[in-house]
Amino acid sequence: MVEFPPLRNDLLLRAARGEKTERAPVWIMRQAGRYLPEFRALRADHEFFEICRTPELATEITLQPIRRYSGLIDASIIFSDILVIPQAMGMEVLMNPGPSFPDPLNIPADVSKLRQNVDVEKELGYVFKAITQTRIGLKGEVPLIGFCGAPWTLFAYMIEGGGSKTFTKAKTWLFKYPEESKALLLQIADVCVDFLVGQVKAGAQLLQVFDSWAGELSPLDFSLFSLPTLKHISKSVREKLSNQSIPEIPMTLFAKGANYALGELAKDSGYDVLGLDWCIEPSVARKIVDGKVALQGNMDPNVLYGGREAIESAVKRMCEKFKDGNGEVGAWIANLGHGITPGVNPEDVRWFFECIHKYSAR
Numbered sequence: 001m002v003e004f005p006p007l008r009n010d011l012l013l014r015a016a017r018g019e020k021t022e023r024a025p026v027w028i029m030r031q032a033g034r035y036l037p038e039f040r041a042l043r044a045d046h047e048f049f050e051i052c053r054t055p056e057l058a059t060e061i062t063l064q065p066i067r068r069y070s071g072l073i074d075a076s077i078i079f080s081d082i083l084v085i086p087q088a089m090g091m092e093v094l095m096n097p098g099p100s101f102p103d104p105l106n107i108p109a110d111v112s113k114l115r116q117n118v119d120v121e122k123e124l125g126y127v128f129k130a131i132t133q134t135r136i137g138l139k140g141e142v143p144l145i146g147f148c149g150a151p152w153t154l155f156a157y158m159i160e161g162g163g164s165k166t167f168t169k170a171k172t173w174l175f176k177y178p179e180e181s182k183a184l185l186l187q188i189a190d191v192c193v194d195f196l197v198g199q200v201k202a203g204a205q206l207l208q209v210f211d212s213w214a215g216e217l218s219p220l221d222f223s224l225f226s227l228p229t230l231k232h233i234s235k236s237v238r239e240k241l242s243n244q245s246i247p248e249i250p251m252t253l254f255a256k257g258a259n260y261a262l263g264e265l266a267k268d269s270g271y272d273v274l275g276l277d278w279c280i281e282p283s284v285a286r287k288i289v290d291g292k293v294a295l296q297g298n299m300d301p302n303v304l305y306g307g308r309e310a311i312e313s314a315v316k317r318m319c320e321k322f323k324d325g326n327g328e329v330g331a332w333i334a335n336l337g338h339g340i341t342p343g344v345n346p347e348d349v350r351w352f353f354e355c356i357h358k359y360s361a362r
């Protein structure tokens with residue numbers, strides 16, 4: 001492994017391990033994205049997946065919010081996309097402007113068209129290179145988060161061929177071909193494992209798994225189709241790191257909309273941090289997880305369109321609800337409840353960060 005500059009801000013890692021912190025660490029999902037003019041400028045000249053596949057460009061974009069919000073932001077997340085895994089499995093994915101798959105999986109026999117035993121070094125080595133270059137470029141300012149999509153969310157994209165409101169095609173698979181579905185979900189999970197291990201080897205200091213469509217499943221179907229693969233990922237990543245004598249790192253699961261499963265996820269899913277969307281009160285989530293895991297989230301991203309007063313009062317309230325009985329924060333990573341959207345004013349994002357610093361402090 002490469003020697004990296006020493007980390008100067010470990011708030012994120014301490015909170016992820018469940019420790020009390022002097023204030024809440026803060027970052028935002030999709031922090032390197034279209035709301036930033038510097039991102040749009042670079043994006044004007046390059047196709048989305050071309051940026052993902054070019055380590056210099058991915059590094060530059062990852063660093064953009066870190067530069068702009070230096071001293072206010074406590075984590076970076078590698079610029080990439082969850083859909084690089086379906087690509088590594090042999091599927092074509094376009095971004096125009098949302099994701100679209102020209103040749104989605106229609107029936108279980110189509111699984112044979114996928115690449116078996118994916119060599120992640122060969123197919124996704126460009127992400128590993130970007131991670132290593134970013135760690136060097138960060139000069140230890142903040143930790144770097146690696147990520148992947150969760151099997152159920154990736155399965156849904158691979159079958160729907162893009163976003164969906166009803167998930168009819170993906171759910172047809174679950175209910176008509178449950179065994180074939182489980183096999184494909186595990187096949188995806190195995191690629192996730194190797195991809196995440198490779199990201200740690202390349203320099204990622206925390207891993208986040210995005211199950212963006214978890215909330216589309218009933219509690220029973222989540223426990224049948226998603227949860228087993230999420231547990232497989234956390235367990236296998238830890239085993240593989242330990243077998244290669246690589247130090248453990250914290251793992252976050254963001255299962256959007258799956259607040260019904262919080263108790264179960266806190267008990268034994270193998271994740272250190274659970275991401276929350278805005279549909280649950282922080283104090284309620286705290287009670288459910290009962291100190292077993294740290295929490296991340298959870299302001300509605302659309303509050304960022306409400307102006308400074310609205311942002312300040314939402315942040316103040318969120319901080320109060322995440323603090324313990326002694327007015328202290330710990331085991332909490334401040335964030336939005338989902339990714340930031342393109343129309344937000346970057347100065348309002350600065351204000352969000354400033355308010356988190358002010359109201360989460362001891």
Ligand code: CP3
Nearest residue numbers: 029030031032033077078079080081082098099210212339
């Ligand atoms: O958070 C970050 O800054 C890191 C980079 C990142 C992107 N996508 C960059 C991106 C991360 C972590 C993702 C994850 C991702 N991608 C998820 C899970 C998180 C979530 O929001 O639920 C999902 C579902 C995707 C799939 C995806 N990629 C969609 C649906 C879209 C189009 C719509 C949208 O939200 O922009 C993308 C494109 C995408 N991924 C963009 C960025 C910056 C915008 C693309 C562009 O520049 O045209």
